[in-house]
Amino acid sequence: MTPADLSRTVLHAVRRAVDEGVLVGPVPESVQVGRPGPGGSGDYATSVALRLAGPARRTPRDVAEILRTEILRRSPELSRVDVTGPGFLNFTLAPAGRTAPVRAVLDAGIRYGYGDTLAGTTVVLAPAGEPRAAVLTETVLRLLRAQGADARTGDDATEYLPVRPVPAALAGDLFARLGPDAARWGLLRPAAHDRPLTGDGLLVQHESNPLFTVRYAHARTRALVRNAAALGIPGDGGAAEAVEPEAHALVDSIGDHPGVLAAAARLRAPDRVARHLERTAEAFLHFQETCRPLPVGDEKPSAAHRSRLALAEAAGTVLAGGLTLLGVDAPEHL
Secondary structure, eight states, rough: OHHHHHHHHHHHHHHHHHHSSSOSSOSOOOOOOOOTTOOOOEEEEEHHHHHHHHHHHHHHHHHHHHHHHHHHHHHHHEEEEEEETTTTEEEEEOGGGGGHHHHHHHHHHTTTTTTOTTTTOOEEEEESSSSSHHHHHHHHHHHHHHTTTTEOOOOSSSSSSOOOOHHHHHTTHHHHHHHHHHHHHHHHOOOOTSSOOGGGGGGOOSSSSSSHHHHHHHHHHHHHHHHHHTTOOOOSTTTTOOOOGGHHHHHHHHHHHHHHHHHHHTTTTTTHHHHHHHHHHHHHHHHHHHSSSSSSTOOOHHHHHHHHHHHHHHHHHHHHHHHHHTTTTOOOOO
């Protein structure tokens, strides 16, 4: 169960409760699901009960308990639904539910995370000439279109993207000096109001350079898939297997990808995508060290290896998809 799946599950529970007369009030257009805050529990949480309490003329905890019953009745992918604090709903995924993001990535491919959250929305951005503003505008257009928006630039612009420009002394040779990939990362990784990255550190092939880490992690996932094929291990044959505890952070990061893309489009903030790719790369590199995807020595391939390879392939697809939206190449070899 992905965060998007869980959001729809909660929304359906709200709608059923209203239709059955258990709750009174308007049904929201969407429900935000995120990581639990301090004092929370489980894998995900939502504060929707606090929003519904006023119109329903009930306490948030009463509303949360009503929704908890509705959700558990129809959601075998969840092992627990708890009410914490003033009325937060906290969700713990069942073992089978944790594999849903992996299967979703393998089914959708590089378009995993694309959606229709902005369908019916028209956005006209002002054309930009300054290098950083031009890169930001181009990238935001891609993010908006990936979420279903009708997005373009034009003289009839309804929106202007404010950005801290590249210092004039550095702008002229930036792309020639760094190359298109490092230059784009340096312009997009900081928030638009922050100073862009323009130093030669963007070219360093070391973990101190986040761009290198992201691209290395992607290349490593592709190498694992190639090596597995050489050993006769199917690429995604274990996607339905249980996820090991050591892999939870990586699966969580993969599951967060659609929400990150939607937020980046809505807020015109490609830096959110870059930061998420860094987290996903770090989670993958830790995962491959603690859960070896390929058999070692005389070890025979097992269901666990197939599951790990499916997870590695999914991680690589997320990294490639995010880099592509940023306009950065995702090489299969480094």
